[in-house]
Amino acid sequence: MRRADGRTPCELRPVYFSRGFTRYAEGSVLMSFGETRVLCNATVEEGVPAFLRGQGQGWITAEYSMLPRATQVRSPREAARGKLSGRTSEIQRLIGRSLRAICDLEALGERTILIDCDVLQADGGTRTAAITGAYVALHDAVFGLIRQGQLNASPLRDSVSAVSVGLVDNHPMLDLDYAEDFRAAVDMNFVVTGSGLFVEVQGTAEERPFSMQELDDLRNLALTGCRELHRMQMRTLEA
Amino acid sequence: MRRADGRTPCELRPVYFSRGFTRYAEGSVLMSFGETRVLCNATVEEGVPAFLRGQGQGWITAEYSMLPRATQVRSPREAARGKLSGRTSEIQRLIGRSLRAICDLEALGERTILIDCDVLQADGGTRTAAITGAYVALHDAVFGLIRQGQLNASPLRDSVSAVSVGLVDNHPMLDLDYAEDFRAAVDMNFVVTGSGLFVEVQGTAEERPFSMQELDDLRNLALTGCRELHRMQMRTLEA
Amino acid sequence: MRRADGRTPCELRPVYFSRGFTRYAEGSVLMSFGETRVLCNATVEEGVPAFLRGQGQGWITAEYSMLPRATQVRSPREAARGKLSGRTSEIQRLIGRSLRAICDLEALGERTILIDCDVLQADGGTRTAAITGAYVALHDAVFGLIRQGQLNASPLRDSVSAVSVGLVDNHPMLDLDYAEDFRAAVDMNFVVTGSGLFVEVQGTAEERPFSMQELDDLRNLALTGCRELHRMQMRTLEA
C-alpha cells in the first residue's frame, strides 16, 4: 500500500536540517519535513520571567507563527488582528513544554532560551517539525554557552522530537502531509525523548471516536517515527 | 492506600449534577466534581458561523471562563486584560470538539448551540467537569428543541464525559484535585464516549517523561472513571 | 393596586443573602433580589494601587460582570470583545464609591479589598443587589481580618444598601424587575447608609423629563426600601 507521494504508511517524509540558516541567532535551524519548512531560531537572554526570579533556575519558551503565505490560501497576520489565535497559542505552549521536559532548568542558570519557530511553508506537521528543529537550535545555543565558558556542562538531559500520526481511510499513517491530515478521521501528535519516553500525547477524533486498539497502533507508529527522527538529530549534531 | 481526602486511587470525587440552575438558558447545569463547580449554560441560536453558512449543518461551540475568585488566589479578569489566555482558549476549543464528536451536525440543522462553562469554584479538573456537565446541558437544550417541535429526533449519537488522571508519587490516580494536580509528575485528560471510545487524549509530562506502561495504566484508569461518569449522566437524565 | 408579581408599589421583592457561597473568598455572598442573583466575592490583598502608595490608607474597589447567559438573550463576553462596555465600567465605579463612602480607609491600613460582583441571573436591579450584597461580603472580609488579629477594630463606620425606584405607568414603584424597568418612564437608583444618609443619587428620564414632586416621591420610596434592606443586612450579619 502506497500513499499519494509514494511513501509506505510507516515512512517519514524526507527530513532535512539546515543549521546556521541565519547568522545572528545563537542557534538557527531551517527544519524541513517534506515541503513543510520551519525556521527555528534560538535566542539566549540573561534573566528569567518575573514568576521565576530569584529561584536559581532558567527557563525555555517558544513562539510560533506562520508567514501569511506559508499556506495555499493566504491567512492574515496575527499582528494585524492584534491577538494570537487559540491554535497559535496552543502550539507555542506545546513547544515550550516539550523542550523544558528534557532540560535541567537549574543547571541552565538564571537565563532564558527563547525559540522562535516561524513557518515559511506549511504542508502539514508544522508543530512536530518545529519541536524537532527547535531541539537542534536549542542544542546549538547551549553549546555556544559552553564554548563561551558560561556553562560548564550541558543542562540537556535527553533529546526530543515529535511526529504526527493519524487514521487515514482507516489506516494508521506516519507524518501526515496537509492533504492526508485534512482527510484523517483521527489525528495525533506525539512528543518523545531520545530514550523513548513520552513527553506529550495529543489525540483528537476529527471525524469519529477511536478504539483502544487504534490508539495503540498509532502510539506504536509514532514511537517508530520518533526513533528515526532522533537518529537524524544525532547525525546532524555530530556533523 | 488512601489519598488526602480518603479516596482510593481509582475513585472519583463526589459528583453532582444540578439541572435547571439558572432559568433563562435552554440547558443549565451546575456540575460539581468535589469542590470544583462549573456552571454550564446552553444557548440555542438560529444560524451558524460564517464559515458554515449554506452547508445545511449546525454547530456546537463552547466558551470557558473562571470567575476571578474561583481560586485560592484571585486572578485578574480576562476582560480587563482584553484578551483570552492561551489556557482558556485551549480549554474552550477542547470542550467544543468533544461535544461535536458525539453529535450529528447535519441532523441538528442550521442552528448553533453554545455552551458557556463558567467556573464558580476551582479545585482541579475544571475542564473535565465542564465537558461532563456540558453534555447534560446540551442534552437538555436538544430535548427542548424536540419538545417545541423544532427537531423530530435527537442528533446526539452518543454521550460524552471526561476525567483527569495522573501520576502522583508514581501512582496512577483518578480525578485529581488541585493539590494532587500540583504534585503530579504526569497529567492526562481523557474524553470518552458513553460507548467507551476515545474522543480526546491529552497527556503532559509535567515533571518527567513517562513510559508506555504508565501510559497504558493511566488510559485504563480513565476508562474506568468515564464509565462511572457515563452512568451518572444517564441517571441524571432519567430523573 | 398590584404589580404583575403581586407586590404593592412600595414592596421589595423577596431578598435573600447566602453567605459563604464559595469557599476561597474572604467574604462570599450570593445576593438575591427576586430572580436577580449576584455573587459578591471579597478579596483582601496587601498593598494599595500606585496612586495611593505611601499615604497610609487602604482602598476598596469593585468589578462587575454578567455571565453571558444571565439574561433572556445571551450577550457576548466582554473578554471576547477585549474591552469593558461603558455600562459595566459605570456600575463598577458606582459599587466601589458606595463601599468607600462608609469605610474609614485610614483605619483599614495599606490593604485593598476588591469585591467581584458577578451576575448569575439578571431580572432587573443588578447594580443595587450588587451593592447590597457587596456590603455583607465586605463586612465578612473585615471581620476575618479582625479574627486573624490584623485589625483591632472595624473600619466600617456605617452600612450601605441600594435600591431602584421608577415611574411605571406614572406610579412610583420600588425595586423594579426587568419588565417594569423596561417600561419605566423614569428610573432612579439610590444608595443609602444604614443611618439614612445619601451616598449616591442617580436619576434618568428614560422617556420623559420629571417634575420636582416626582423626584421627591421617588426619593421617599427609595428611603423606605433602603431602611428595609438595612434591617435585613443586620439580621443576616447577626446570624
Add this chain to the structure above:
Amino acid sequence: MRRADGRTPCELRPVYFSRGFTRYAEGSVLMSFGETRVLCNATVEEGVPAFLRGQGQGWITAEYSMLPRATQVRSPREAARGKLSGRTSEIQRLIGRSLRAICDLEALGERTILIDCDVLQADGGTRTAAITGAYVALHDAVFGLIRQGQLNASPLRDSVSAVSVGLVDNHPMLDLDYAEDFRAAVDMNFVVTGSGLFVEVQGTAEERPFSMQELDDLRNLALTGCRELHRMQMRTLEA
C-alpha cells in the same frame, strides 16, 4: 460670603457661546464656563446605528474627549492607551441621553446627529459645559436641515442645559470650578430642560453622606443655575 474668584455661592461663572467656531461642522460652538472651554461640533449623518434600522426614527449621540494638555498636569491620550476610560464613557453616555430627552426622534427621521465635545481647557464642569454647548450646536445643525428643506419643522421639543452644584465647606455652591470641585464633600450634576423638568440627577458623596435637607438645597440651586443658562442659550440663538 464670597468665593475665591469673587462669586457669590449662587452665581455662575461668566458663560460665553462662540457659534461657528469651526467651519465644516453642521453646528460648531466653543462653550466657555469661566476658564473651562469645550468645543461642541455637531455632525449630521444619514442613517442610524444598526439596532435602530428600519424603525423610522433618528438618533442623537455624543463623544467626549479632553485634549491631553487641557489640564494643569498633562494626561495621556486615550488613543495611545487604546481604550476609553470609565469616566469618558460615562460622560459621553450622559451627554447623549440628555440631548435625546428633548428631541422627538421620530420627527428627526432616519438620520444621526453626533456631537463631538472636545475639551480644550478644563477648569471644572466640563460635562455640564458640554451639555449646555451641545444643545446649541444641535440646534444649529437642526435648523441647517430645515433651511436645506430636509426637515419641515424642528424635532426639538424643549431645550436642555446642565450645571454642577456641591457642598464646599458645608455650603451649597453653584457651578464649581476645579479648585472647588476638588474640595467638595458632595458633588452633584443636574440636567434640566428649558421648562424646568429634570432629565438627569447625579449626586455623589465624595467625602461624607448627605442629608435630605442638603439634597433639597442643592437641587434648588441647580434649578436656579439652569434657568439662567436657559436664558443665555435663548439669547445666543436669537442673535
Add this chain to the structure above:
Amino acid sequence: MRRADGRTPCELRPVYFSRGFTRYAEGSVLMSFGETRVLCNATVEEGVPAFLRGQGQGWITAEYSMLPRATQVRSPREAARGKLSGRTSEIQRLIGRSLRAICDLEALGERTILIDCDVLQADGGTRTAAITGAYVALHDAVFGLIRQGQLNASPLRDSVSAVSVGLVDNHPMLDLDYAEDFRAAVDMNFVVTGSGLFVEVQGTAEERPFSMQELDDLRNLALTGCRELHRMQMRTLEA
C-alpha cells in the same frame, strides 16, 4: 497665473501665530496656515523615556491628532478604534525628529518636552503647520525654563519650519490647500532650519513619477517658503 484663492504659485497662505492660546501648557500656540488650524501645546516633564535614562540628555517628542470634525467629512476617533493609524504615527514621528534636529539634547538636561499637535480644522498642510507652530511652542517652553532658572541658556541651536509643495496641473506650487493637495500629481514636504539647511525631505509621486528638474524646482520653492516662515517665527517671538 493665479490659484483658486487668488495666490500666486509661490505665495504662502495667510500665516498666523496665536501664542498663549491655552493657559496651562508651558507653551501654547494656535497655528494658522490659511484655514488650517493646529493647536500646539508644549509640556515639560522631568525625566526621559527608559531608553535614554542615565545618559545625561533630554528628549523632545510629539503627538498629533485630528479632532473628528476637523475635516469636511467626520472621521472616527482613533481612541474609539483603539490604535493609531499609520498616517498619524508617521506624522508624529516626523514632528519629533524635526524638533530634535535643532536642539542640543544634552544642554536640555534630563527632561522631556512633549508637543501635542491637535488639528482643530484641516485644509491641507496640517503636518507642516504643526512643525512650524510646534517650534514656537517649544521656544516658549524653553524660555520658561530659563526664566525659572532651570536652564542657563537655550539648548535651541537653530529654528525650524516646514512647508508643502507640489505639482498641480504640472506647475510647482507652494503651501497646498486641501483642494490643491487632492489634485497634485506630486506632493512634497520640506523641513528646513532657519539657517537654510534641510532636516527632512519627503516626496511622493501621487499620480506620476517626477524628473530631476521637477525635484529641483520643488526644492527651491520650498526653500523660499521656509525662509518666509522663518521670518514670521522670528517676528512672533520678538513680540
Add this chain to the structure above:
Amino acid sequence: MRRADGRTPCELRPVYFSRGFTRYAEGSVLMSFGETRVLCNATVEEGVPAFLRGQGQGWITAEYSMLPRATQVRSPREAARGKLSGRTSEIQRLIGRSLRAICDLEALGERTILIDCDVLQADGGTRTAAITGAYVALHDAVFGLIRQGQLNASPLRDSVSAVSVGLVDNHPMLDLDYAEDFRAAVDMNFVVTGSGLFVEVQGTAEERPFSMQELDDLRNLALTGCRELHRMQMRTLEA
C-alpha cells in the same frame, strides 16, 4: 577610499534574487542585499478593498514584518504587542505606494495583489530590498495571470527599485549596511523607476541638517544605484 566590507562609496552590496523561494505564492522572491534577506511573496486575490469597490480598478498593497531574530538583538513580535509600530506601518505604506506608482490599476482589473515582505535577516536597507524584490514578485504574479488567460497584457508600465544613501563620515555612500546606517549623519531612501524618474524621496537629518549640495550628491548616487538594480532586475526576469 574603501568601506569596512571593501566596497567603494558608490558600490552596491552583492545583490541576489532567488525566485520561486516558496511554492504556494503567486510570486515568491528571496531578495538579498548583502546580508539583508527579505522574503517577498505576492498573493493575487479577487476583489478590491471596500473604498475602491465598483470603480473598475485594482489595488496593490504590501505588508512588512521582521522575524524577531532577524536582528542582532531579538525584538518582540508585533503580534504579541497587538499593534504595528509606527516604523512598520510607514514602511508598508511606502512599499505599497512604490508598486502602485508603476502599475496601471485599471488595466489590472478588480483584483488585489498583496506583497508580504518578511525580513529573515536584517543588515540595513530592509525597506529598499523589500521594494526591489517586491517588484520581481509582482512581475511574476502578473505574468502568472497572463499565462492563465486572466489578463491579456501586463498592467506594469515601468519597473521600480529602491536604494539607501547617506552621509557617513561626511562622505556620500550608497546602500548602507547596518553599521554604516547607524553612524550616518544623514540617511535617505530613493525609489526610482526603470526609466529614471522619482517615485519617492525620503531624507532625514539623523545627526545634523544638510546642505543643498549634499542633497544633490546623495540624489545622484541613488540614481546610479537604482540604475544598476534595474539592470539586475531585468536580467533576473529574462532568466
